[in-house]
Amino acid sequence: MALQIDTLAYTNGLRQLPPEHKLLFAIALLLLTYCTCVPIQLAIAVWMGIWTVIYAKIPVQIYVRLLFIPIGFWLTSLPAFVISGVDVDNLAVVQVDVWQGFTWGQYYWYLSHHGIQQAGALAARAIASTTCIYFIMLTIPFTELLSILRRLGCPTLLTELLLLMYRFIFVLLRTASEVWTAQQSRGGYHTWKLWMKSLGLLIGQLLHRTLENYHQVSQTLDSRGFTGDIRVWHSRRYKPSKRYSLEALFGCTLLVVLTVWQYVVGI
16 A cells, blocks of 8 residues: 555645645645634545546545545544433433433433534544645655655755655565465464464564665665765655636635634634
């Protein structure tokens, strides 16, 4: 999946747009999701989905699979939000908040109206903010993000560490896939004992090959006269789109106006 995401970042339909424009657009909407209401958050999620799937031409199957990640985390926290318990003697105190419930021993367990509202608000905010982050991941290559950080004055040491970490993520994934396939072809996971032994060997091989690759990268950098600054050359020329810029500006302005109107009406 990580390799696929990196490939899509270089081949998406918005590749010709300047990365600064896409990053500023996504960050503006991301900040907006933290200060607006649920309907506007859902509108942001749908709008970012249109930009990602229709404009950037990201396959729907991949986008939906990525969205299931925050939804899965939300589902794991759902019981803690909606299920509450109280002593039977204090039932009258929470009667207004009870939607459905039952008595078990000395306690009354129930589904909370307030908890359901909190869970819904959390889901809307999580999905809206995640779609903004996915837009950045799927439309801007990581090297271009680092280039933007350098121009913004980010320390060189930090950007180089991020670049090396990003590089070793792919090394780790490729190595894990190769070792896992080799172990499965030899029946390394048929029993619980073999499963634990194979997993230990897999972790050991990952550590060994990652350190080996690290030494190879270090030697390669030294042989090419590395002076402490990794530079990535970009030959691609970007073409700003008036249509996309106007649509993004109009949409963001409309969302801000709706958010301000929400607070005014609330007051």
